[in-house]
Amino acid sequence: MKIQAAVLEEFGKPLVVQEVELAEPRAGEVLVRLVACGVCHTDMYTASGVDPSGYAPTVLGHEGAGVVERCGEGVSLLAVGDHVVTLFSPQCGECVHCLSPLTNLCMSIREQQNLGYLPDGTTRLARDGHPLRHFMGTSTFAQYTVMPEIALARIDPEAPLDRACLFACGLATGLGAALKTASVRAGSTCVVFGAGMVGLGAVAGARLRGAERIVCVDLATERLELARGQGATDVMHGGEDAVERILEMTGGFGADYTFEATGNVAVMRQAVEAARMGWGLCTVCGVAGRGETLDVVPRLLITGRRICGSSFGGLKGREDVPVLVRRYLDGEIDVDPFISHRIALEDVNRGFELMHAQDGIRSVIEF
Numbered sequence: 001m002k003i004q005a006a007v008l009e010e011f012g013k014p015l016v017v018q019e020v021e022l023a024e025p026r027a028g029e030v031l032v033r034l035v036a037c038g039v040c041h042t043d044m045y046t047a048s049g050v051d052p053s054g055y056a057p058t059v060l061g062h063e064g065a066g067v068v069e070r071c072g073e074g075v076s077l078l079a080v081g082d083h084v085v086t087l088f089s090p091q092c093g094e095c096v097h098c099l100s101p102l103t104n105l106c107m108s109i110r111e112q113q114n115l116g117y118l119p120d121g122t123t124r125l126a127r128d129g130h131p132l133r134h135f136m137g138t139s140t141f142a143q144y145t146v147m148p149e150i151a152l153a154r155i156d157p158e159a160p161l162d163r164a165c166l167f168a169c170g171l172a173t174g175l176g177a178a179l180k181t182a183s184v185r186a187g188s189t190c191v192v193f194g195a196g197m198v199g200l201g202a203v204a205g206a207r208l209r210g211a212e213r214i215v216c217v218d219l220a221t222e223r224l225e226l227a228r229g230q231g232a233t234d235v236m237h238g239g240e241d242a243v244e245r246i247l248e249m250t251g252g253f254g255a256d257y258t259f260e261a262t263g264n265v266a267v268m269r270q271a272v273e274a275a276r277m278g279w280g281l282c283t284v285c286g287v288a289g290r291g292e293t294l295d296v297v298p299r300l301l302i303t304g305r306r307i308c309g310s311s312f313g314g315l316k317g318r319e320d321v322p323v324l325v326r327r328y329l330d331g332e333i334d335v336d337p338f339i340s341h342r343i344a345l346e347d348v349n350r351g352f353e354l355m356h357a358q359d360g361i362r363s364v365i366e367f
């Protein structure tokens with residue numbers, strides 16, 4: 001079928017919205033009609049050409065939500081009409097990592113996905129007879145996409161898809177970091193560095209776990225206001241003395257849990273230093289630039305601080321994302337304030353511009 005899609009033709013250039021060819025789903029694959037898709041930092045990062053593993057041409061987008069239109073041979077997890085959230089982090093349910101409760105890093109289709117192919121090593125996207133690669137296994141800047149069934153989370157059809165799409169990446173990543181990776185204890189003190197989509201999700205997750213004090217650190221007053229709306233009890237502007245100020249606020253000890261959601265390694269260091277002696281846990285969610293390293297004084301670790309990383313919030317997508325969407329429907333998670341702009345696919349480059357200007361949290365493309 002012919003579909004409209006936003007193609008990254010060349011790194012550092014605007015995406016080109018155009019007609020491309022999408023083939024039918026093969027065995028284990030599903031055709032999804034996209035209803036909404038968030039514009040995320042990772043899309044812009046890849047488009048810029050800074051990502052060393054990036055490739056072009058490809059159809060970008062990975063924060064999608066839509067409806068199953070057709071199922072390929074042998075598909076058993078989904079049926080036509082199901083409402084789904086796309087998962088760049090799949091859950092096959094069978095690999096050694098899926099069988100372990102300790103990680104969400106499914107191994108089954110990783111290799112091909114990283115190269116821009118579906119699990120069988122081919123693509124369903126083409127233009128003028130030449131294959132186009134899939135981005136993050138999702139390629140959701142398009143009216144339709146074909147994806148493996150293991151990379152789609154079936155959600156309650158009552159959930160509006162323009163909100164549900166945020167659970168495909170940033171929001172779920174932040175929520176999961178607090179709910180799952182750190183598993184924040186009730187009554188604890190948390191500090192979240194960065195009030196973008198991931199940081200705000202972590203604030204909300206800490207609140208859901210019953211944290212008593214949630215401090216959010218960011219440079220923008222406007223974002224800090226959003227953090228308050230998500231449950232931050234204290235907010236502060238970041239800076240060189242952020243750790244000092246946090247120690248002051250916490251009787252000289254630091255926080256039980258800290259979260260880093262900026263990708264800046266200097267901030268990561270602050271997040272480690274702001275964690276409490278004895279048991280403070282620093283969860284790193286931000287993605288640092290290539291070659292950058294985290295500088296930590298080992299004594300901080302000997303004296304009981306711990307550091308861990310979190311990819312997609314440690315969530316096993318097919319299992320955990322529907323639960324988060326349910327909690328949203330139950331009124332536990334306030335999604336609306338994150339959606340700052342609604343745009344058409346044709347305006348996808350404007351979505352990048354808004355993000356670059358740090359105007360609002362999320363632009364959502366509506367199809």
Ligand code: CU
Pocket residue numbers: 040041042043062063169170
């Ligand atoms: Cu993303």
Ligand code: ZN
Pocket residue numbers: 090091092093094095096097098105106107108
């Ligand atoms: Zn797996």
